[in-house]
Amino acid sequence: QVQLVESGGGLVQPGGSLRLSCADSRSLFRIFTMGWYRQGPGKQRDMVATISSGGRNTNYADSVKGRFTISRDDAKKMVYLQMNDLEPEDTAVYFCNSGNLWGQGTQVTVSS
Numbered sequence: 001q002v003q004l005v006e007s008g009g010g011l012v013q014p015g016g017s018l019r020l021s022c023a024d025s026r027s028l029f030r031i032f033t034m035g036w037y038r039q040g041p042g043k044q045r046d047m048v049a050t051i052s053s054g055g056r057n058t059n060y061a062d063s064v065k066g067r068f069t070i071s072r073d074d075a076k077k078m079v080y081l082q083m084n085d086l087e088p089e090d091t092a093v094y095f096c097n098s099g100n101l102w103g104q105g106t107q108v109t110v111s112s
Contacts (some may be wrong), residue, residue, distance in 0.1 A: 009106030022096030
């Protein structure tokens with residue numbers, strides 16, 4: 001069964017950092033564009049960052065540019081989201097995505 005499994009969420013103070021990880025079970029992981037999305041309380045699910053096959057191209061939501069970095073390790077079939085200088089507005093469930101494939105989500109809460 002094809003799966004995306006996220007990990008790394010948690011509670012962090014404003015200004016802190018977290019790194020989210022997503023494990024992909026597909027043997028051809030390296031050919032797929034991967035992305036992170038988030039859904040805050042009462043909000044729609046929005047794109048946070050995407051990374052192309054080979055990692056040549058990345059795309060970020062304006063609200064996270066300069067603070068978040070998406071990366072991938074094709075050998076490990078992993079995609080990461082490094083989140084720095086976190087703000088309370090970043091509080092959301094974060095989902096790993098590839099096309100119509102979604103993970104179960106991991107909660108990130110930014111609060112003092």
